[in-house]
Amino acid sequence: MSEGGGADRVGALALSHFRSHRRTRLTFDGRPVAIHGPNGAGKTNLLEAVSLLSPGRGMRRAAAEEIIRRPEAIGWRIAAAIRDHEIELRAEPGQPRTTRIDGKAAPQVALARLLRVLWLVPSMDRLWLEGAEGRRRFLDRVTLSFLPDHAEGVLAYEKAMRDRNRLLKDGVRDPHWYEALEVQMATHGAAIDARRRDALTRLEAAQEEGGPFPTAALALTRPEEDGVTGAALDEAALRDALAGSRGRDMAAGRTLVGPHRADLAGTYAAKGIEARLCSTGEQKALLISLILANARALRAETESAPVLLLDEVAAHLDADRRAALYSELRMLGAQAFLTGTEPDLFAELGANALHLCVTENDGESHTEEVAP
Numbered sequence: 001m002s003e004g005g006g007a008d009r010v011g012a013l014a015l016s017h018f019r020s021h022r023r024t025r026l027t028f029d030g031r032p033v034a035i036h037g038p039n040g041a042g043k044t045n046l047l048e049a050v051s052l053l054s055p056g057r058g059m060r061r062a063a064a065e066e067i068i069r070r071p072e073a074i075g076w077r078i079a080a081a082i083r084d085h086e087i088e089l090r091a092e093p094g095q096p097r098t099t100r101i102d103g104k105a106a107p108q109v110a111l112a113r114l115l116r117v118l119w120l121v122p123s124m125d126r127l128w129l130e131g132a133e134g135r136r137r138f139l140d141r142v143t144l145s146f147l148p149d150h151a152e153g154v155l156a157y158e159k160a161m162r163d164r165n166r167l168l169k170d171g172v173r174d175p176h177w178y179e180a181l182e183v184q185m186a187t188h189g190a191a192i193d194a195r196r197r198d199a200l201t202r203l204e205a206a207q208e209e210g211g212p213f214p215t216a217a218l219a220l221t222r223p224e225e226d227g228v229t230g231a232a233l234d235e236a237a238l239r240d241a242l243a244g245s246r247g248r249d250m251a252a253g254r255t256l257v258g259p260h261r262a263d264l265a266g267t268y269a270a271k272g273i274e275a276r277l278c279s280t281g282e283q284k285a286l287l288i289s290l291i292l293a294n295a296r297a298l299r300a301e302t303e304s305a306p307v308l309l310l311d312e313v314a315a316h317l318d319a320d321r322r323a324a325l326y327s328e329l330r331m332l333g334a335q336a337f338l339t340g341t342e343p344d345l346f347a348e349l350g351a352n353a354l355h356l357c358v359t360e361n362d363g364e365s366h367t368e369e370v371a372p
């Protein structure tokens with residue numbers, strides 16, 4: 001992978017009592033990792049463990065409790081080597097997940113500065129069809145990859161909003177209780193909006209016209225009734241809109257104005273057709289195009305490609321597009337983790353990838369390196 005240059009990469013991964021993996025230890029060398037094995041063997045579980053090495057609840061948005069391996073139901077642990085850092089995530093039953101970096105307790109958001117991880121998973125096939133929440137989450141992951149401060153900003157905004165929502169539910173009318181919270185929401189909210197726009201601009205610019213995957217035109221939208229005029233969420237305008245919306249918000253029992261109501265509109269650029277109206281295959285191709293553009297932009301800016309988790313992506317591509325995807329991964333030098341049931345899907349990666357086979361026996365996953 002000499003074309004690749006630098007890349008974010010996981011050097012080693014050790015899982016204990018994590019879903020179907022009772023004890024799995026793997027070492028990687030930066031090449032893409034092609035994982036095959038039968039349905040239910042535990043392939044996606046490996047990708048999920050890698051996704052948890054970035055802030056948030058990972059690619060399945062699972063609670064710590066769900067991940068605990070049955071039947072033994074004792075605490076789970078993920079240990080990973082990232083550059084010269086040791087990351088350890090763990091959770092005991094009934095306890096929240098904890099993060100340690102180089103042996104010291106660390107906030108989860110600190111992971112954003114060690115590793116950028118992007119993913120494409122089958123549930124995202126419905127991204128353009130379902131509610132705005134999934135699209136916002138997608139956009140926030142893109143944004144976080146470019147601007148690691150985004151994680152803290154979103155947490156601070158959400159905390160102020162939870163406090164404000166509590167006042168609304170309790171029927172508090174005294175403006176003094178709202179003012180400080182609304183100032184915080186406006187400051188963080190305007191910054192969230194600005195970072196999302198910044199990320200979208202970078203993403204759009206990094207898409208390649210005429211490539212094997214279609215380009216998407218993207219726009220950040222907000223509900224019309226949010227009371228803020230103009231495309232961007234200006235801090236002062238957001239503060240005024242929050243103050244003006246208290247009565248309406250109290251009736252609704254929640255805050256109706258702010259970046260948590262934003263949506264991402266996508267259009268298949270060459271056809272001028274909204275993404276939600278495109279075929280399933282076209283929608284998937286648009287997402288692949290966006291993930292690759294994201295990786296390309298990061299590599300251009302930081303000389304390091306992010307880790308890519310491509311769950312069941314290869315099987316859905318025709319041979320030409322699959323070859324184009326593999327060639328792009330090679331150019332990026334990205335550590336991509338790919339899954340599929342059949343080893344043939346990854347044959348053309350040959351020695352350019354590490355090939356793993358996952359099997360399941362008595363509810364326990366076993367992973368071994370195999371020849372390409």
Ligand SMILES: Nc1ncnc2c1ncn2[C@@H]1O[C@H](COP(=O)(O)OP(=O)(O)OP(=O)(O)O)[C@@H](O)[C@H]1O
Binds near residue numbers: 020066071
């Ligand atoms: N908490 C848990 N404890 C034990 N096993 C679990 C737990 N959560 C999930 N599993 C098991 O993990 C397996 C699913 O693993 P995974 O999703 O990684 O499969 P996969 O190899 O990607 O399969 P597919 O090809 O069907 O997508 C299932 O057999 C499921 O029963």
